[in-house]
Amino acid sequence: MTSASTAGATSTASSTPTPTPRSPSNSSPGHGLPGGPLVLGVRHHGPGSARGVRAALEAAEPAVVLVEGPAEADALVELAGDPDMRPPVALLAHAVDDPGRASFWPMAAFSPEWVAIRWALDRGAAVRFIDLPAAHSLAAADPTWDDGEEEVSGSGLRIDPVAELARVAGYEDAERWWEDVVELRGDDDPIAPFQALAEAMGALREAYGHGGHPRDLVREAHMRIRLRAARKEFGDAVAVVCGAWHVPALTRKTTVAADRALLKGLPKVKTETTWVPWTHRRLARRSGYGAGIEAPGWYAHLFAAPDRPVERWMTKVAGLLRAEDHLVSSAHVIEAVRLAETLAALRGRPLPGLDETTDAVRAVLCEGSDVPLDLVRDRLVVGDVLGGVPAGAPAVPLQRDLARRQRTLRLKPEATERELDLDLRKDTDGERSRLLHRLRLLGVGWGEPATGRSGTGTFREAWRLCWEPELHVQVAEAGVWGTTIESAATARARSRALGSEALADITALAEQCLLAGLTDALPVVMRALADRAALDTDVAHLAQALPALARSLRYGDVRGTETAALAEVAAGLAERICVGLPPACAGLDTDAAAAMRERIDEVHQALGLLPGADGLADRWAGVLRRLADRDRIPGILRGRAARLLLDEGRIAEDEAALLMSRALSPGTPPSDAAAWIDGFVGGASGGGLLLVHDERLLGLVDDWLTGVPAEAFTDVLPLLRRTFSGYEPGVRRSLGELVARGSRAGGPGRATPGVPGFAPTPDRDRADAVLPLLHLVLGTEALV
Template sequence: MTPPLVLGVRHHGPGSARGVLAALEAEKPAAVLVEGPAEADALVALAADPDMRPPVALLAHAVDDPGRAAFWPMAAFSPEWVAIRWALDRGAAVRFVDLPAAYSLAAADPTWDDGEDEVSGSGLRIDPVAELAKAAGHEDAERWWEDVVELRGDGDPTAPFEALAEAMGALREAYGHGGHPRDLVREAHMRLRLRAARKEFGDDVAVVCGAWHAPALTRRTTVAADRALLKGLPKVKAEMTWVPWTHRRLARRSGYGAGIDSPGWYGHLFAAPDRPVERWMTRVAGLLRAEDHLVSSAHVIEAVRLAETLAALRGRPRPGLDETTDAVRAVLCEGSDVPLDLVRDRLVVGDVLGEVPAGAPAVPLQRDLARRQRTLRLKPEATERELDLDLRKETDGERSRLLHRLRLLGVRWGEPVVGRSGTGTFREAWRLRWEPELHVQVAEAGVWGTTVEAAATARARSRALGATALADITALAEHCLLAGLGEALPVVMRALADRAALDTDVAHLAQALPALARSLRYGDVRGTDTRALAEVATGLAERICVGLPPACAGLDTDAAAAMRERIDEVHQAVALLPDAAGPTERWAGVLRRLADRDRVPGVLRGRATRLLLDEGRIADDDAARLMSRALSPGTPPPDAAAWIDGFVGGASGGGLLLVHDERLLGLVDGWLTSVPPGAFTDVLPLLRRTFSGYEPGVRRTLGELVARGPKAGGPGHSAPGVPGFAATLDRDRADAVLPLLHLVLGTEVLV
């Protein structure tokens, strides 16, 4: 039989793609065999759908374990995609000949490396392209490949494939399977599929595969020997579909694992075979102009000339990416790498996201998600973008619920932007970016239900029943309210009530309360009934008030620091509880007991005193008395330093308090100057940590106040008896602040 037409390629290579297209046009085979999982035969017709736009990927996943998945990505410039589209346009048959995904997914590593990029021989891993470049006298394998393949001119369409197959044959003789025995299994399956195709179509068959496999497909073997290699292989039940892919993800090793660093550039080379440098410089100029960089036509002309000159000096047939990048930097970017980074990100790599037709197979959950995305006008995009939501609007509220439900299912399409909006308020900010791996996460989540709402509800119920930590259940309750999962709340609330009744650890209760208190705010904006939640939260607050004082006695340094965080969180949470007067009064009583108890660590007594002072629960004189007692000579210096850290440390604005109340500053200063030299060394690290948290301006002002010493009398200075404040209010100075304050708050001045 006449040897088949075997076109050995480098995956995602535009030169290989053009060569495949030219060879197929010249030979016009009746059937085209493509390296890829055999199950994809049922999906190949979708490649001709007008709504199919590469980059796309074949996704295979195990039915019983959707997380076990693998991708076979293809771009518009991938030789496999070009071969498929040529065959479909010409009416030729298309077959995928690689090992079925059912076998690949059963392997320990479901991503079967095709061995083209990295091959090992005698324990040494090699790159066959690098070996060929070295044999040709080139040190840079990528540049050599670009020169001889990607940038080559027109000629005999099959000659380059014959030369490459001969070179790979020599490497296979030297390295065998290259340390990848799986390649022998895959190639045995390819030969069996090739024999079946030749029996059906005769010798009029072409094969497009990785160049490393080309010699193996023309090697003479017996059917029995090939079948023996496939006998007994483990397999799983697998499903396959097309999914959108991105240019950025083409650099990942999966399936067609020849990752590339410049998919945007390769796509340009394939789409613009004539005058590629001129067209590329024009695109770069358009991008820079859109970003307000001054780029003229003269810049473009000079950049093209420089790229061609560099290629000639470096002995290259045409300017490659290195030459065009150097020319762009020197001429269009005026030597700056800042705009050049923009060019690399937007054009050299690019954020192209492919599309697949609606008729592609998908799990029911994926179809419901796509429907919701269309209804809410939330189109998946490869570029990262921020989305601001006003929860008072119906559409934005539905968008928020969808994104929260997906996060509950582990599909992290969107992430909340911390600091841009407060949880539970009427505004939310999200950062969205669609990644191809999310299709696998959706497939995994499909076991919970056929719609996003049903799946999230089932997932929430399951987590509630399996949760052991009280804080986990309260966080889940908060998430259910954010996601609008009313049907899951009864199960979550029962689990929460049961767990709260059994948990006697005050630290656990204190850790759980803030999430419940935040959740109580959602009823105002999201229309959620939080009455059952309020009862549990109020009960937790009461138990915390009863158990916190004894729980704070005798704590070591680390435990006291952790309890300080819990106290801060509970203090904020109590103010959010319904019927705030009752819980707030009880909580204030707890803080008073903590501030007065000598057995409580100094950091907690100081924090309790500060919270009472901020809330106006104690007078300034009382705060000064407590500080004076804590800093008395009889108090060990480490305990006094811990009290100061609790009172003015952390993100509590303690520095500003000391700036504006020189009485408290004087107490701290007086204690500090009285610490014995030996003890001062012990308390210095804690003091440095306390004061290093202040803004530089606050630290500078404190230093100036201490250096100045106490002052009294005079306008604008400390008055007798009230250090740090004038005797009377200066209304003219106070009124001068009002216009700026109204401007900051966005309010109108009432005359």
């Protein structure tokens, strides 16, 4: 909800109790606030509100500033003044016993709360957080705190206060209304906008009550209690910065007993709080841990630009486009500024807003194209800014170890996604790889493997890295396994090995342990693997587990890991697969046969990775030969076995043609013959090129296809379509041309033997026709 009442997407917005706002003329700077506490109702992450808060605090000079945020954060407020603290940042609170139960309170440089905190720290004023403690808000996943008031019109809907005010003002776009009335207007009286907004919110609260947010009533009771305590300590020299939605409730006359009654009996959980880095990109998201700000980069610019914001923005856009090799001149910038100002005047806006500047950028700087405009939106309107927190901020031991490893390995967390290529023969790159694999095993998704320049199991590894703020929660969750990345990953791997029932899961875990270099976990994993392998009699399970073991052995060679025990288990699995596969393939239905085909392909590839597998290779070839010859084996498996034998040179092309002619004989049911073709040449296995280059095989397929009875053709068509649709477009075109020409050797009734698609003698006229184009491509002149 992008309203004045939201503190952030993960935390429920909080408010501050106080009497009505007063004009700074009633106060004497430095002598308290005789007119009562100063209540500043803001829109979170609004640069206009932030500027207004700063001006109001400068005029009033309160002794204490009360800020919307969890009460536990009082102990962390001094860190906001540390030179190493760079917004955007967020307060993070999580349950100690369940770190996954967490909430964030994001703050950017243009957030009114952040501006208030920094103003108070710079001038020696006290700072207090007055929202409901996170210990209560995190205690229940679905709290039902309510005071019995009716929700919105009895419908239970939640309202967006800013959207409601925009609707009343005749605006369809709430963001545009807010820009017009707050962000793009100046005011000599810093308090006047807050008074007007408080009055408007008062009217909304009278009409809608809690607006579909019953928990706000409890939060506001807590804030009133905190406000009373601050007034008791500091008198009326108190300023409150809270969501404007809460101002009417905080100025309402209530008793201490009534407020305490609302807080009585709330659930509670032990929590920890800290500061964590945040990003502009995360602020722009409306779900997850976002804040729902559509243009944080634009808002940051409005807040930071001392004057001429449109001119400065266009200059910034021009710099970005020039860096990306787009031709943008000073004249373009001048024209874009003029167009933005003209559009603002035509639309009745006080100054050009984001819509006007975007339209001007598209028309002038991007020449009407949305392609460079998307770059501007991504890099500037949203932005890649990543905040930073001091090293002294509280953190779980695992987070500290991760930070230390990041510094040692020069792996700086970045908000933008980037590719990382690692050469595992280098010590630093090897350590980086182990760190990233250990984090993945712990469920911390900082890096994801990417397709690199080399294949699986080589000396190179490619990663895609992107640091997201919620990874701090994942690290906190993983902290239950240990205090260092290595010890935590080892403990996690041992636990998974003991708890896994599926053989494939344990083999995948063994692969992860080798990639992560967890030598202390391997003995436990290997014992569990040997136990499961000995008990599992399902050939499909064994076949599914073998590829991971084969890859693990290859990784072990690359990373210098001892894998003798792993090799013994892999060899044992391969032997059992060779024995049990033929009977396991007999009598399978269509779906089971298709799944078994994938297992056969994986085993075939895995055996090539096993060290010293020459004897196994011969045994495997014998298994494939039995599959190809047995009529009780489904056609798709017989065809696939024949193709693997042909590719490995275990059978000659004549023998492959004989197997195909048997499979496609008139006595074979059409559906079984079509399945054989699918197994032999289907999908992306290179079968299309095989047919292009072997006229005999293509002729056999063509003759069988033309002889399929009409009543059976409809049944086999879907399978044939799937078989040939997997070919590359060029292969399909070549096959179509060959079949259309109808020139193949050995085909019955064919008048012209020879290579498919070619006549017995060259056609010189057709050959010469290509010469002009060839000379044009080569840049040569035709010889006359």
